[in-house]
Structure formats: structure tokens, C-alpha cells
Amino acid sequence: MFAQRYALIQQRILRQDIFQPKLVQGMNSEGAHHTLTPVESLLGRSGRRFLLGMIVQVEERKYYLEDHTGQIPLNFSESSLLTDGFITENSIVLIEGEAIDGVLYVHNLGSPIVENRQDAINAIGLQNTDMFNSIGSLGELENLREQEIKHGQEGMFVVLSDVHLDSPAVVEKIDRMLEGYSDFSPLPIFVFMGNFTSKPLSGEGTRAMMSYFDDLTNVICKHPDIARDGRFVFVPGPNDAGISGILPRGPIPNYITSSLRSKVRHAIFASNPCRMRYFSKEIVFFRDDLVGKMRRHTLIEPREDEDEMTSGHRQLSRHAIKTVLDQGHLSPLPLLASPIYWQHDHALRLYPFPDALIVGDRVEQYYENYEECDTINPGPFSNGFNFVAYSPIGEISEERINSDVEFSQVP
Numbered sequence: 001m002f003a004q005r006y007a008l009i010q011q012r013i014l015r016q017d018i019f020q021p022k023l024v025q026g027m028n029s030e031g032a033h034h035t036l037t038p039v040e041s042l043l044g045r046s047g048r049r050f051l052l053g054m055i056v057q058v059e060e061r062k063y064y065l066e067d068h069t070g071q072i073p074l075n076f077s078e079s080s081l082l083t084d085g086f087i088t089e090n091s092i093v094l095i096e097g098e099a100i101d102g103v104l105y106v107h108n109l110g111s112p113i114v115e116n117r118q119d120a121i122n123a124i125g126l127q128n129t130d131m132f133n134s135i136g137s138l139g140e141l142e143n144l145r146e147q148e149i150k151h152g153q154e155g156m157f158v159v160l161s162d163v164h165l166d167s168p169a170v171v172e173k174i175d176r177m178l179e180g181y182s183d184f185s186p187l188p189i190f191v192f193m194g195n196f197t198s199k200p201l202s203g204e205g206t207r208a209m210m211s212y213f214d215d216l217t218n219v220i221c222k223h224p225d226i227a228r229d230g231r232f233v234f235v236p237g238p239n240d241a242g243i244s245g246i247l248p249r250g251p252i253p254n255y256i257t258s259s260l261r262s263k264v265r266h267a268i269f270a271s272n273p274c275r276m277r278y279f280s281k282e283i284v285f286f287r288d289d290l291v292g293k294m295r296r297h298t299l300i301e302p303r304e305d306e307d308e309m310t311s312g313h314r315q316l317s318r319h320a321i322k323t324v325l326d327q328g329h330l331s332p333l334p335l336l337a338s339p340i341y342w343q344h345d346h347a348l349r350l351y352p353f354p355d356a357l358i359v360g361d362r363v364e365q366y367y368e369n370y371e372e373c374d375t376i377n378p379g380p381f382s383n384g385f386n387f388v389a390y391s392p393i394g395e396i397s398e399e400r401i402n403s404d405v406e407f408s409q410v411p
Contacts, residue, residue: 001345002090003068006054008328008351009092009112010036013052015123016113040069042099048107051095055087055299057334063299065095065104075105076300083110085323086294086302089334092327109300111326116371120352129352132277141280148279149401152393155278156188160387161287161360162237162380164198165212173385173410175219180410182223187230188389193287193360194237194272196252198382201241209241209256217260231266235274237287237360246339247288247331248273248347273330273348281392284350286330287360288338290320297337317366321359321375325350356392356403367405374403385410 013019013036021033037049053065055074064071079097087093087109096108121129126138135141158181164170181188201209221227236252238244251269254261261267273286295316302319324330328351331338340348350357356374365379365386378388386409394404 001340001342002054004345005327005329005349006052006068006092008349010052011124012115012120012328012351013094013112015115018113038069039065039067039072042072042104045099048096048098051097051104052092052112053095054092055089057089063089065093072099072104073102075103077105079106079300080108081110081300081303082108083322083326084303084305085111085319085326086298087111087300088294088297088323088332089299091323091332111323112328114326114353114371117353117355117373124352131275131282134277135280144280148281148393149396152279153391153396154186155391155393156184157191157283157358157390157392158188158387159191159193159285159358159360159376159378159390160381161193161378162362162382163192163194163196164382165216166197166199166208167382170382170385171215171219173381174216175222177387177410178220178223178226182226187226189231189233191233191235191285191358193235193285193378194240195287196234196237196240200239206241206256210259213257213260217263220260220264227264229266230264231268232264233268233270233274233276233285235270235285235287235360236272238289246341248341248344271347275354278392281355283356283358283392284330284354285358285360288331290324290359290361291316291363293333293337294320294323297333313364314366317361317363317377318368320361321357321368322370325353325357325370325373325375356390358388358390365407367407374405376405378407 018034019036034050036052039051039053042049051065053067056064056066058064063074065074092112093109094112095106097104097106126135126141196212234252236242236249241252241256242250249272251271257269273284276283305315323332328349330348330350331340353371353373358376361377362380363377366377368375376388376390379386381387389406389408391404393401395402
């Protein structure tokens, strides 16, 4: 699992100009390039070297840099962090350092260099990047893009996170929100992300959970057009029913949601994370407390944002989003903090970048565009009744198609 993560980032790094040897060196510094040194090649070599590896904890509180050739102890005492984002155990990092007496003294380190979605597709081919296995050629992709310009502008995703169905106020606000969208044509796709209860389920939790979804079913059925034609996607949270505490996690069990599925025709109970294709666009929905987990397990404090207008919470959210995209993975954390099904690790990969990453986190709403990837947090619906309306096909210009993001609140 870790070897595959490393290999994906390594081939991405080696495509960067700075790590590609030039056949003819110019007289200026622009012709200079760097070479990645494997860990096993540090033996007997002096001077600063560039390395790509994963930070691992071999002994308690003793961290090593590991690649496919070996591992070496790390000394961070004089290190400088050159990029934004969190550095945690199991992060893959670029390091400039010097090996002295069997220890790598880190001078500079940072996250791997990234490439946007189109560059990745151009580099490794369309068929190797299409997780849906639904687009067979570049010609089909271009046809999809033409169709989305003609027919996709009215499409919208309405996304709610932390929809606590055990709260009467939340159910009432959902009713009011659905009433506001009942006249839309076409109807938006409603994405509800967990947790669906305010507290983890107890012994009688299963029966209670069934009654909560029955209440939601009654609210949806109050709007016949939405119940008949509306599409609902339910993404489970960390504390919801089912096998929890490990990623990726499966849908909420059918026996809990049977009433809703029987009365709402287009209800889909998805996994976490969940991927959707909208014409040519790939959208990833993920419910996890990213900021909190990364703050607890960071090894080096992230850089301060020089923009005085950016609040502390916004900075931390930006660092968390940049971390998962730079690492190309939704959970680049120690396995003790975020266990993963090894054989399903590929479901958490973010390479190539999706067109949009929508993360349900327990922090304030935010939107960032990072290397042409829309990153959005709708904020907890249970705290302020906030949600987001996302249109993948918004303003169309000659250069590109821009999305549209609108943060809303149910009064």
C-alpha cells in the first residue's frame, strides 16, 4: 500500500523540470537540475542531497525517512518548512539534507510538487486515470465536454454535512430547504453527509436510527415532485451505523434505510468517500474531521499565512486541504490515527486530482481553488443550518469552464 503511494508520487516528481537532466546545460542557473538520491546511496557520501521518502516512526518518538531502498534516522533540529500543509507520520516529503554519522540532518523539507488534473491525464493516459472506466478515448471525452456545455449548466449539487436527524430543528430546516428547491427544474442532487446523529449510537441505537430515517422520509414525501424525481445521496460519517472507524467505509446498512428507499425512488446510500461523474467532471465527497486529525498528529507546525486577512481557522483548513492534495491521498495519517483497509487504499487516492473535492469537516465553511481543483466544505448543517450549492458548469469562457459555489443558510 505504502509502496504504491510512494511510486505514484515519485513518477509525478520525476516529470518535473527541476528533476529532469538537461542534455545541454546553459550558462545560467535555469539550466540547473537536481537529482533524487536513494536512501541506500547516502552511505559514504558527503554534502547536501535531495531525497524523496516517507516519514515513519520505527521506534517510539524516533522518526526515519524511508524509501524503497532503505531508511535513515531524521534530525529536524535545524529544518525549515518551505511549503504549506501539515507534515505528519506517513507523509511523503521532499527533503534537502546531509547525512552525518548515519543520521540525515534536514535543512529544508516540503510537500511533493503537484500537477493539475489535465497534466496528469496527458502524462499517464486517459484510460489509466478514469476510475469509472466509462470513457474509452479522448474523442469520447471531448464529446462529453461538448454535451456538458450544452446541457450541464443547470445541474447543481446541494450538499449538507453533519445532518443530525435526532434533532427536530434539523429535520424542520430540511423541510424548509426542500420547499425552497421544489420548483427548480431540473431538481438539484441532494447530498447528505453524516454524522446522522449528534451522539454515537448506543445499544438501542439501531431502532432509533430507523425512526430518524422514517422522519426524514416523511419530510421528503411532503414534496411529491422531489420524492418522485429528486436524487438523494447519503454519505456516512465516522459515528454512523455500520463498520466504523476504518476507511473507506461502506454505506449505512439497508435494514436501517429500507423505508426511505421504498418511498424515495432515487435514494442512493453511498460509501465514504464517494465519487460521482457529472459529464466529464469527477467529484469526490468525503466526510471526515480532517483539520482536527492533522492538528493532533502534525510533527512540524505549519507555516503562518502572510495574509493578515486570513483567519486562523481558515489557515488550518487551507493547510489540511493542501496536505491531502499534495499527498494524493485522503488520509495521509498514521494508521493508528486513521485505519485503512489495505486492499481498498486506492479508493482514497486523489491522483489525478478530481475536478472538485467536497469535504464535510467540523470547521467553518470554506472554498479554495487549488491547481484547478475546487475544494469545498459546506460546514456543519446542525450548527447554523449552513449548506452549499455547487454547480460544476458555471461561467463558460474561451479558456475554461468555471464552476459556481454558493454558500447558503436555511433561515
